[in-house]
Amino acid sequence: MKAAEDPYPPSLYWVIIGVQNYQDGNKSSAGSYADASRMYDVLYNQNRLPAEYSLLRNSSATKSAIASAIKYFVDAARSVEDHLVIYFSGFSGADYLSPYDDRGPGLSKQSITDAELEFWLRGFPGYVTVIVDGSYSETMADGRPLQPLALKKPKYTVLTGAQWNRQAQYFEDFGGGVFTYFLWQGLLYGSADGDYDGFITPAELYSYTYTEMVRFYQDKDPSVRHYPTIHRGNSQHVPIFRYR
Secondary structure, three states, X not given: OOOOOOOOOOOEEEEEEEOOEOOOOOOEOOOHHHHHHHHHHHHHHHOOOOXXXXXXXXXXXXXXXXHHHHHHHHHHOOOOOOEEEEEEEOOEEOOEEOOOOOOOOOOOOOOEEHHHHHHHHOOOOOEEXXXXXXXXXXXXXXXXOOOOOOOOOOOEEEEXXXXXXXXXXXXXXXXXXXXXXXHHHHHHOOOOOOOOOOXXXXXXXXXXXXXXXXXXXXXXXXXXXXXXXXXXXXXXXXXXXXOO
């Protein structure tokens, strides 16, 4: 007897966010618009895994728009094998991300805290991976205040570009953030595929970016060095990119 086909095959969803020019005019994260654009381009044009994408940049990346994009995919998901990936490049601080309409300098009502982001993602039935290129971004899953363990749970894999006490750096020759440049390179050429199976997972992206950033920063001023971190959730070995 032929096995019944799964009526809901796994789906992959991406929300890609880049904020460089903020509404208040006082904050700018150099290269974040370009970072989001290059990530979207490599994913949309070269990812052989079927996926749906939402791209939010600058004024389109308000807090409500980000929440709505996440809710759309949370509501669309039907399988525990579905995978939602959030990529963010922009201003960030201890335990928060800044959307376009954030009214910083700190945790305003428009900031997206680790706890709030986790609340938005909680209803997704499958795997969740969060990738953040921003200063102090490890705090999104470090288990420290503001919300202990918010994203530091098995449900979430969190890959970040900087440790809890480090600022993320823009490098002019890369035209964007150092972390995102190596993410992009790892996807574009399949270089992050550690086991050469044609698929790239969050854990492989972490290993690749860490190695490349250690090499890149080895002759740079120690005060500007930052390295990726990972909270190894259930999705760390689940492919998010296929290049062949």
